[in-house]
Amino acid sequence: MKDTELLVCRCEEISDEEIREAIRQGARTVTGIKRRTRAGMGPCQGRTCQKLVARILAAETGMKPEEIKMGTDRPPVKPVLFGVLGGAAHV
Numbered sequence: 001m002k003d004t005e006l007l008v009c010r011c012e013e014i015s016d017e018e019i020r021e022a023i024r025q026g027a028r029t030v031t032g033i034k035r036r037t038r039a040g041m042g043p044c045q046g047r048t049c050q051k052l053v054a055r056i057l058a059a060e061t062g063m064k065p066e067e068i069k070m071g072t073d074r075p076p077v078k079p080v081l082f083g084v085l086g087g088a089a090h091v
Helices: 016-024 030-037 050-061
Strands: 007-009
Touching (some): 007 050, 030 050
C-alpha cells in the first residue's frame, strides 16, 4: 500500500492523497479540507482524523502546526430514539 492510499478519515474513507489534492486546490484550513473532502464529517466528527488532517496541511503548506486553526468540535453521532426528538419524557 502506498502512503497516498492510507486512509486519514476512516469514517468517510478519505485518503491521504484526497487531503493533499484538496490542499493543492486551495484549501488552507482544516474546515476548508473538510468542505472539499468530507474528512471529519463521519460519526466521530473529526476526533480521529482532525489532527492528521492538520499535520498534512502543515507539511504541504509549510505552516507551523500552531498556526493551523482546528475545526469546531461536535459531539459524536449516536442513535437517538425518535420519541426523544418529539419531546416524549419517557421513551
